[in-house]
Amino acid sequence: MVKKKGANNDGMLFDILSETLTEDHITIIERLSKPRQDEELAEELNLKATIVRTLLNDLHAKSLVEYDRTKNKRTGWYTYVWRVREEKLREYVRNYLENKLSQLTGGMDQETGMATFNCLCGRVSFEAAFDNNFLCPKCNKKLEEFSNKKEVAQIKTEIARINSLLGK
Numbered sequence: 001m002v003k004k005k006g007a008n009n010d011g012m013l014f015d016i017l018s019e020t021l022t023e024d025h026i027t028i029i030e031r032l033s034k035p036r037q038d039e040e041l042a043e044e045l046n047l048k049a050t051i052v053r054t055l056l057n058d059l060h061a062k063s064l065v066e067y068d069r070t071k072n073k074r075t076g077w078y079t080y081v082w083r084v085r086e087e088k089l090r091e092y093v094r095n096y097l098e099n100k101l102s103q104l105t106g107g108m109d110q111e112t113g114m115a116t117f118n119c120l121c122g123r124v125s126f127e128a129a130f131d132n133n134f135l136c137p138k139c140n141k142k143l144e145e146f147s148n149k150k151e152v153a154q155i156k157t158e159i160a161r162i163n164s165l166l167g168k
């Protein structure tokens with residue numbers, strides 16, 4: 001069952017996952033809405049079993065899926081039945097968003113504390129500009145005032161989006 005993106009909470013979950021996992025990994029997660037064998041998945045998705053197993057192993061390394069292994073007494077072969085760890089998946093998304101949020105907050109502090117002067121050589125903090133009579137410390141040309149309102153607004157929008165995703 002492929003869930004429609006954005007249609008419900010799970011759709012939102014998959015949207016966020018698409019920022020951090022590949023499309024193939026997400027397809028696997030979607031297909032594991034009920035427990036499945038890796039061979040079944042490979043057949044359904046028309047992929048080589050080795051590829052599906054690699055994708056499953058990647059997800060397993062992130063603790064997002066788990067499996068039960070049973071031995072066929074007659075053939076001696078193992079069968080793996082995989083399933084998604086829903087709680088871990090939610091935790092993974094939450095951690096991803098929290099990390100992103102703290103990066104953005106750091107970026108915001110930098111934007112608001114940094115300033116507002118620049119030259120073709122780059123941006124200059126207020127302090128450095130002041131100390132150098134508002135001339136560029138590198139090329140000595142007069143520094144231009146620079147508005148970072150747009151950058152600040154972008155970061156604010158993104159912070160608001162993530163806070164609402166986190167239910168804050």
Ligand SMILES: [Zn+2]
Binds near residue numbers: 119136137138139140
């Ligand atoms: Zn300069």
